Amino acid sequence: MTTAEIQALDKAHVWHPFTPMAEWCAPEAAPLVIERAEGVWLYDTDGRRYFDGNSSIWTNLHGHRHPVITAAIREQLDRVAHVSFLGATHEPAARLAAELVALFPPDTLSRVFFSDDGSTAVECALRLAWQYWEWVGQPHRRTLIAFSGAYHGDTLGAASLGGIPVFAGTAGRLGLPVRHIEDVDALDALRPEEKRTVAAIIIEPLVQGAAGIRLWPAGLLRRLRAWCDAHDTLLIFDEVMTGFGRTGRLFAGDHEAVTPDFLCLAKGLTGGYSPLAATLTTRRVFQAFLGPATERRTFFYGHSYSGHPLGCAAALASLRLFRDHQVLEQLSPKISHLATALQHLRQRHPSLIRDVRQCGFIAGIEITPPTGHDPARRWGADICLAARPLGLLTRPIHNTLILMPPLCTSIQELDFALAALESAITRVLTPDATPGGFQLQPLPPEAL
Ligand SMILES: Cc1ncc(COP(=O)(O)O)c(C=O)c1O
Helix, strand or coil, X not given: CCHHHHHHHHHHHCCCCCCCHHHHHCCCCCCCCEEEEEECEEEECCCCEXXXXXXXXXXXXXXXXXXXXXXXXXHHHHHCCCCCCCCCCCXXXXXXXXXXXXXXXXXXXXXXXXXXXXXXXXXXXXXXXXXXXXXXXCCCCCEEEEECCCCCCCCHHHHHHCCCHHHHHHXXXXXXXXXXXXXXXXXXCCCHHHHCCEEEXXXXXXXXXXXXXXXXXXXXXXXXXXXXXXXXXXXXXXXCCCCCCCCCCCCHHHHHCCCCCEEEEXXXXXCCCCCCEEEEEXXXXXXXXXXXXXXXXXXXXXXXXXXXXXXXXXXXXXHHHHHHCCHHHHHHHHHHHHHHHHHHHHHHCXXXXXXXXXXXXXXXXXEXXXXXXXXXXXXXXXXXXXXXXXXEECCEECCEEEECCCCCCXXXXXXXXXXXXXXXXXXXXXXXXXXXXXXXXCCCCCCC
């Protein structure tokens, strides 16, 4: 099919996520059609290539079409592509569960419940928490505490936990007993009878992604853990974005040596190759679900593709890459390089860049809209569009531009992405000025 034919078919029949469809389907709109990928590069149907600046929405770790992950999926495909996880198991899932729990201190996270994506990983954690409290005779523990600005996914339960009104959409809070707080101090301000009703506290550790890369102060995770222990309640870490190296350690909780009672993993779990999620929990929680089936101590939750063998095979290969290629060790100098580059970028454009926020290999560059600007104009989106012909694909969160490259990105590729972003910022915000700072290198040849 030609690019135009694909675009026409898509516009006629497809409904895209988080997308103003009137704009997408407008006659003049020409949606990007990606045909293939290699490493950190995505190629469109016209042969142009783009640096995958947000790791395909925070999923890709080792690059696209990595031979090790591709081979692992192919090998599994030759055995069985899919088999129900209800009433049967398979080697990739059993091995993956064992490898995941081995990443945590003994007697902490020891059980793995597989699901499909970040939203369902969170959904499982909150349902498990509620059911746990029922089984241990404390059904009054129903309140879920989440943070303002949080994003935990789109299913109705996960969306109810979210602290960004626009993402809750028409679902609102759906009557779920969710309480949003600004910071940990608010926990101490709860009345004693309120503290006794807390079922769980959920947080995106170290950094809130969808809030625009909002960083938590150091020590907050330890304080949260201490509060949960003191009040005998459960702590949920949503590491859907931060998990698997993005913050510079394998998990964000590692920075403060804090282990939660539930850990939600998805996105990078498979290296970004297929939908698979995992909710890890403790023996304490698991044991509450043990008992005669007649007592219905079963976790009545699961989907057709739970524990999908291809996803598990990809995840095992991704973990092997972390071990065999010292991915985290290699990442450390790149994180420092990114930090320096972001500071220089900000210094060069003090009037255009309001703030740069970085957590490991996750960066948010908040721009300052021009004074007297049209408040309806989406500057962040315009800058990301301007970055496209420069060979960079990413998305903004309002006026914050997200740069979250795959972990395998080289320093040279990182500089390319930064140069494209700087050029796009200056072109959109100061269209008459001549660009300075980074000099945009010509796009390396298509064949690279
Ligand atoms: C922290 C966090 N939790 C949950 C989700 C939802 O994940 P998914 O889109 O895979 O359902 C996201 C997605 O961006 C996320 O960033």
